[in-house]
Amino acid sequence: MKVSVIVGIILIAAGIYVAAGQASYSSNKDVLKIGGLEASVKESHVVPPWVGAVGIAAGGLLVFAGLRGGKR
DSSP, rough: OOOOHHHHHHHHHHHHHTTTTTOOEEEEEEEEEEEEEEEEEEEEEEHHHHHHHHHHHHHHHHHHHHHHOOOO
């Protein structure tokens, strides 16, 4: 298999995972810092579904180009 086909399949799988609403990331935010005392909040964010749609589309293009390029 060509590398572009493999990368395309991986992008499609990751795009489906994100579009299904399963992908999230967390960030730490410092809310108070006084001397040696620190307080922080851990926030969880969901990756927007349109990012998954872009991944699916890009992966589809890579798979199509990889399969089409071999038939010259």
